Amino acid sequence: MVRKTCFAIASDRRLGVNLQTIATDFERIFKIHDKLYIGLSGLATDVHTLYQRLIFRHKLYQLREERDMKPRTFASLVSALLYEKRELAKDFVVSGTASESLYGACESMYKPNMEPEELFETISQALLSSVDRDCLSGWGGHVLVTPTEVQERTLKGRMD
Amino acid sequence: MECVFGLVGDGFALVAADTSAVHSILVHKSNEDKVMILDSHKLLGASGEAGDRVQFTEYIQKNVHLYEFRNGIPLTTAATANFTRGELALALRKNPYFVNILLAGYDKNIGPSLYYIDYIATLHKVDKGAFGYGSYFTLSMMDRHYKSGMSLEEAIDLVDKCIIEIRSRLVVAPPNFVIKIVDKDGAREYAWRESIKDAGVSAA
Numbered sequence: 001m002v003r004k005t006c007f008a009i010a011s012d013r014r015l016g017v018n019l020q021t022i023a024t025d026f027e028r029i030f031k032i033h034d035k036l037y038i039g040l041s042g043l044a045t046d047v048h049t050l051y052q053r054l055i056f057r058h059k060l061y062q063l064r065e066e067r068d069m070k071p072r073t074f075a076s077l078v079s080a081l082l083y084e085k086r087e088l089a090k091d092f093v094v095s096g097t098a099s100e101s102l103y104g105a106c107e108s109m110y111k112p113n114m115e116p117e118e119l120f121e122t123i124s125q126a127l128l129s130s131v132d133r134d135c136l137s138g139w140g141g142h143v144l145v146t147p148t149e150v151q152e153r154t155l156k157g158r159m160d
Numbered sequence: 161m162e163c164v165f166g167l168v169g170d171g172f173a174l175v176a177a178d179t180s181a182v183h184s185i186l187v188h189k190s191n192e193d194k195v196m197i198l199d200s201h202k203l204l205g206a207s208g209e210a211g212d213r214v215q216f217t218e219y220i221q222k223n224v225h226l227y228e229f230r231n232g233i234p235l236t237t238a239a240t241a242n243f244t245r246g247e248l249a250l251a252l253r254k255n256p257y258f259v260n261i262l263l264a265g266y267d268k269n270i271g272p273s274l275y276y277i278d279y280i281a282t283l284h285k286v287d288k289g290a291f292g293y294g295s296y297f298t299l300s301m302m303d304r305h306y307k308s309g310m311s312l313e314e315a316i317d318l319v320d321k322c323i324i325e326i327r328s329r330l331v332v333a334p335p336n337f338v339i340k341i342v343d344k345d346g347a348r349e350y351a352w353r354e355s356i357k358d359a360g361v362s363a364a
Contacts, residue, residue, distance in 0.1 A: 015284055020295070022276060023284050044282040049249050 001092045001106070001123045006116050006147040008123040010155075011039045012096070012137040024139035024159070032058050033068040037144055038078070041096040053081065098137045101130035116147045124155055132158045161332045162207035163294025164194065165322060166262040166274050167302060168287050170309040172343035173264035173272035174350065175205035176319050178294070178326075178334030183210075190356055195340045197347045198224050199234055201266045203340050207291050208259035208279060216257045220244055237265025241275035241283060248281035256280070260291040266342045297325040312341070316350070323353055 001008045015026035029039045030051050038054065040047040057077060061069050069077070091110055094102035105126035114122060124143055131137040141155035161182065166175035181192040195205040196217045204220065206213045223243065228234045235243070241263050251257055261277040276282070276289040288306050290298040301322045310318070319339055327333045335356040340349050 015282070017278070020299075022282075022289070023286055026284060043280065044284070045245075045249060045252065045280045048245070048281070048283060 001110060001119055001126075002090070003112070003114050003116075003119050006119065006145055008119050008143055008145040009037050009039050010123050010127045010141055010143040011041070012098075012127070012131050012139065012141055012157075014137055014139045015044055016136060019135070021139070027142070029142055029144060030055070032074065033062075034150075035146070036069065036071050036074055038074075039095075050081065054078065096137060098130045098134035101133055102126065105130045116145050116151075120145045120151070120153070124153075128155060128157045161293055161330065161334060162194070163290070163292045163298070163326055163330075163334060163337075164205045164207040164260065164262055165290035165294065165298040165302070165319075166205060166264055166288070167306060167310075167315060167318070168264075168272050168274045168308075169315040170311055171272060172312060172315075172341050173203070173266065173274050174315060174319065174339060174341040175203045175262050175264050175274075176323070176337055176339045177205045177207065179336045179338050179352075180334040181210065190334075190336050193338055195338055196221060197340070198240065198263075198265075199228065200346050201234070201342055202237060202240060203264040203342050203347050205262040205264070205340075206259050208257075212257045212259050216247075216259050217261075220247070236267050236270070237263065237273050237275070238267075238270075238285075240265065241277060241285075245277055245281050245283040248277065248279065252281055262289050262291065264342050266344060266347075268344075272343065293330055294322075294326045297329055298322040301325055320353070327355070 009029055011028040013024055013026050014021060015023040028041065028047060029037055031037055040050055058069055092106045094106060109122050109126050120143060127141050138157055139159055140157055143153050143155060145151045162178055164177040175195050177194040179192050180190050181188040194207060195203055198204050198221050204217055206217050224235055224240055244261060244263065248257055258279050260279050263275040263277060266272050274286055274289060276284045276286045287308060288302045305318050323337050337353040339351045
């Protein structure tokens with residue numbers, strides 16, 4: 001979710017193989033640099049591989065340009081890597097096994113120009129309500145909100 | 161029907177695996193050691209396709225040794241886990257290895273650790289893990305009885321409970337298991353749990 005001066009990014013923490021849960025503390029949100037985070041859903045092996053490739057490309061960029069990549073530039077790098085159509089949403093982006101639920105929750109709860117605390121509350125409610133109804137997502141959540149500094153908070157949802 | 165499971169205790173990590181080598185309906189041998197000692201302070205418990213298991217784990221072992229020879233110091237457990245995952249990921253989209261791995265190790269300033277690495281190169285650091293049909297029973301037993309910082313006696317007791325569950329509840333249950341541990345004194349075999357001993361070849 002995005003607002004004028006901050007954004008929030010949230011993920012669930014379940015690592016599973018079909019219906020079996022392997023772990024409940026899997027990290028899916030990665031820091032690229034101070035002002036850029038990426039959340040990756042899908043096959044855990046691809047999450048890992050893609051993250052390694054992206055951080056490698058960004059480090060090379062940093063060495064050549066002596067600065068951090070802009071989010072827009074990074075988005076085109078990700079899209080080029082994934083061969084997908086570029087979609088720059090103005091309000092929110094969702095992905096994962098509970099994506100349909102998330103679309104509904106975000107659509108109804110989101111409003112533009114929210115303060116960081118309100119943004120945090122909204123994204124947490126949207127995440128938890130969708131993820132608690134999906135048997136393949138869950139075991140809590142992880143939210144980062146950035147006005148000026150980064151706030152990281154863990155959520156407790158249905159732990160099943 | 162291969163079962164591998166492991167857990168981290170107080171200052172040690174252990175890995176247990178069944179010891180049956182099976183092809184279709186035939187049990188080739190029931191004392192096949194599937195937990196490899198990678199180096200002085202690392203264990204690699206592997207399950208999966210027989211050829212891949214032996215070839216891949218030996219490949220990892222030789223590379224771990226090579227690093228130590230070249231650089232004079234051993235790889236950390238985390239580095240070994242990431243190297244193993246990297247090799248699996250590299251082969252994944254060409255010619256995948258069908259091997260699931262539990263890597264246990266002890267590092268001097270870090271302590272014991274256990275890594276879950278499956279055949280599609282998923283890597284995660286865990287306190288307890290299991291592969292195979294046996295995992296349906298062992299994970300539940302460990303969820304119930306495991307607590308962090310268990311003593312060796314408590315951990316072995318839990319392992320025995322898991323083995324009893326597998327033997328009594330899995331339809332084609334492997335009869336024998338090997339248990340290996342790694343702690344500050346190194347990686348070594350701890351015990352075998354045998355209910356069928358391989359009979360010696362009788363004289364003609």
